[in-house]
Every structure is written in C-alpha cells, then in structure tokens.
Amino acid sequence: MQQTARTVVIHENGGPEVLRIEDRPIGDPGPGEVRIRHHACGLNFIDVYQRSGLYPMDLPHALGMEAAGVIEAVGEGVTHLTSGQRAAYAAGPSGAYSEARVMPAAQVCPLPESISFRMAAAMMLKGMTVEYLFNRTTPLRRGDTVLFHAAAGGVGLIACQWAKSEGITLIGTAGTDEKCSLAQFNGATHCINYRTEDFVQRVAEITGGKGVDVVMDSIGADTFEGSLNCLKPLGMMISFGNASGPVPPVDLGMLAQRGSLKITRPTLFTHISDHAVCQAMARRLFGKVEGREVKIHVDQEFPLDQVADAHRALEARQTTGSTILLP
Template identity: 75%
Template sequence: MALTAMINEHGGPEQFNLVDLEIGAPAKGEVRINHKAVGLNFIDVYQRVGLYPMQLPHAMGMEASGVIEAVGEGVTHLKVGDRAAYASNPPGAYAEARVMPAAQVCPLPDEVSFEEGAAMMLKGMTVEYLFHRTVPLKAGDTVLFHAAAGGVGLLACQWARSEGITLIGTAGTDEKCQLALDHGATHCINYRTEDWAAKLQELTNGKGVDVVMDAVGKDTFEGSLDSLKPLGMMISFGNASGPVPPFDLGILGKKGSLKLTRPTIFTHIGDHATCQAMAKHLFEKVASGDVKINIGQRFALQDVGKAHDALEARQTIGSTILEI
C-alpha cells in the first residue's frame, strides 16, 4: 500500500484526497519506484483546475526521485536498487510509491541528492530544451526571462551564466529580483514598480532581445513580442496568468518577422533516448556546480493542499518539494 494524493473533481486544493492504494508489480516496460521526495510544478495546478483536463479520478504529480524496487520485462537502463528520478506522464508522483512506465525514469548520479533530483527534473529539463533544443543560442545572445525567481527561472539564470548568455529577468519584488541576480541574471526588473517593457528597451539600447522565454502567458504576451529584435524568437511555454488569447498571426510580420513557438517538455522527453540525454546534460550541469538547486519550500505529503495554495499565490521561491 502507498499513500497517494488524488483528485475526484477539478477545482481548488480542497479537492485533494489522500488514499492508500495497492501497488502491484511492474508490467513489461515498467518499474516500481519507492519515492524519497516529490517535486511540485505549475503544470500540477493546471491539471488540478482543469486547464489541462484529465480523466478523473486521477493521482497527481509529474516529478519525483527514489529507489527502484522492481523492474518489468524489457527494462534495461535501470535495475533494482538504483537511485532514479523522473519527470513524466502519466501523473501520479504525489505518492509514497508507484508503478510507472520506465522510459522517462533516469538513473540518478550519487552526486545529486534525492531532494535535488525531485526538485529539478521537470524544471531542469525544461531549461535544457529552452536553451539547446528550441532555438540555437550562443554566448553573447540576449534573453528575456519572465518569473526569473521561480523554480524554472533560477535554473535558467544559472544556465545562462554558464553559457555566456545575457539574461534579463522579471520578478514581482525587489527581493526576488536580487535572488535572480544572485543566481546569474545580468539584470532583473521589478514589474510591480517599473514598466518592464520600457526598462528592457532601455537596457538593450532600444534593440530588444534575441529570445523571450515566457511562462506567464496572457499578461506578458504582447509586451514580450514588443521586446524582441527583428527575426527574434518568442518561446511561450506556460500560462501562469492564463492562456494567451487568439491573435492575428500577421502581427508577427508587422513587428519584425518574429518567430513564435509553444513547446512542451513532454514532446521532447517522449523519445526515450532524448529524455535520457537531456537528463544526463542536466545532471552534468548540477554535478559541475554550474547549476545549484534552490529548494525554497518543503511540505509533507499530507499538506499537498497547502503547497498548492502557496504555488498559486506566488509565495514560493525556487523549487517546492513534498517530503516522503
């Protein structure tokens, strides 16, 4: 049996139910993993409220770390006793243990703790694909990154610094701006006290940036487009303020032949070999010290509702984990 957080209906954090589920043996292509720590991400909120609908009832959570307890037929990259971590569909990580597909479960090096592994897989592999698989970025390029003090943002700040990329962040308090700067952002704009779009033009001498990485969505979309250089790339990879409304595609031409993409991590990690390569790259960044994992909040599994309250209220800094 394993204590598991599930929802029966879409809605607020009060929808969480903690139940004991029978955990069986893994089938072909699956593993059973005993969790040590579980990561929280904004996609969990989207799924809970129904922005990304799921067939209910369903267990929640996309990311965790732990020890492999059993291996199904055909699984060759993991064995019983291995340390492992993952970000993966289907949801079900908010649990003491689970059986799941093995393809996106990755061997976790000894140099990376279970807490770090749980806190960084989805966020870290997101940063990996943003910087290396969505648009070619090189030293000297300039990036605008919204929510730079969040879990993904603090990793992106460090990643940019390690690659020689200028990152201009935005955040909602002076303290969060300082945190982004401490983690490698070149500049950070407090969007509550400054006109961030005007300040960005000032910082870039009116040229704009090569790439915008925007997980905020509706509230920042128009300003983000206006922040790009001609031929720049807009990467919209989240909807924290709500989904971007429909717009005239011709605007991209009028604003300088801009490019726009809406990627998801699950497309990238859908291929087993690609997923393992992305995780290996991430582990190397962390093991080398180029990227440090900031765990700002810890909650018990039983307090998962409180953890979601904090996420939605934007009261979190860095990554949030559930301790098992």
C-alpha cells in the first residue's frame, strides 16, 4: 500500500483561508533524494509570500520551507545522511508543512542530538539567514553598528544574540515596549519602539549623527526610505524581506546623493544552493546554539490543522520569536 502524508496545499492564492490539508502520496526517494518523517515544521514569512502570490508558484502547491525529523530512506548517491538519522533543513521545493515528504538531500543537514526537533524546526531558515547576513553579505567587524528591524521576531532574536556574540552593536526596532525589552534582553544594545518614536531620528541620536554601518531590513516598503536615512556614508543596506510589501523601484542616483551607499537584496536560497556551503552554514549555526551563544525562542506552537490560525497570527505581528507547526 502506498504511503500518504497529511500535507498543507494551496489551490489558489489568497488569505489564510486558502490553506487546505490533504492526504498526499509519498513514495521512495530517487537518486539524490531522501524521505524524511517530520516531527516539527517551521513557519516563516516566505510561506505567507507564496500563499498570497507575492512569490508566484505553479498551483496547486504544497507550502513550507523548514522542518526537522528522522530520515526514513535515502536514495542512490546520498552519502551525508543515513536511514534513522536525525536531520533538519530549510530548503526548497516547498512542502515542509507535512507529516513526511520526499525531497532533494543536498540541503538536508544532520542534526546534533543536543538540539531538539522543535528547536531545529524553529531555527534553520531564520538562523542560517542570520549566518549569511552577518558572515557572508558584507564585511562586519567587532565594534560595527547595525540597525535591525523586527528585532523581536524569529530572525531578530537570533540576530540580537549573534551580534552580541561577535561584538557588534545592534540597534533594533519593534512595535511595542514589551518587544523592545525582549530584544534588549537577547543582546540588542538599543531598541526603538517605532510606533512611539521616529526610528531615523532616534538612530541619529544614538550614533551621534554618524549613522550605522549596515541596515538589515526585512520589513520592505514601510521602512526602506527611513533605513537609507540611517546609514553613514558608504554604508550597506541589506533588504532581505517584504513583510510590509515589496520595495518600490529605486533611483540609483539617490544612493550617490546620500553618501555613496550600497544596497543588496540577498536570499538564503542562493547561499545554500551549494551543498558544501549549506552544510557549513548549518554547522556554524549549530555551534552557536550548542555553545549557548544563541538561544532559540519557540514562542508559539500550532497543530498542523490550525495552520491558518498560525498564518493569521504571524501576519498580524502577534508573535514573538519562532512559531512551529506540529504534524
């Protein structure tokens, strides 16, 4: 009898109401593939972008880019994983919102015994995002200053701790005083409540008018202009998300006018497309967690059949830290 797995699928783009749970067949892995049984699945804004249509996909399509579990079977040519091994990933194609799946093995990473499935499902995409932001996008040195938006979110809380562990001053922003306190507790040097303060003005005060070396902005349209105004001459703007909508077209001339600024729009999936790089990024992340330099906050858990409620909470900015789904 062919195995099936409960899987979250969309047949059309729209709000959380388009999310459906279906029993989908899963077979044996082919060459370069594994079959993994999920114990926990991660929730990320990229899932919202795919559901809404901001990031188009051929439909119908399963959702989810991150999970942790146990390898059930390995295909020909897979040498870094074995059947029965604990593993975790943040990788395409989407389909992680499921009990089990067959997928390419290259970006699936062996999971240390010291890291739980829940923690791993909450940290792979967000943690490796922080790894490339701080280590692979632009040179950052001890003593540099970074402005990080959404500092109390899943990526943000990891970034606060990562910055502190590497001697980098992190100025965060968040939408409530409670979230600001959470960011500072996790290592942010300063945190600005953007609902009650002008973050551009406050950054100028904190830096003595000099501005910051780097801005890391996952918000998009709402913060883009202000983020540029926070940079010092020759500063780097890293736009890595669109939580408030996509950034409008940019006049490159304004970068010159504001002090020869630099701008980039990276993605995690470009960085991890190389198997060796992906595995090295995961090992660095695991080392930060095992060394207690970074603690992963799993602040919300939802059963898989409540995935629509999880999406609503994420979009309403009612969450802190990471959110996971339990199959």
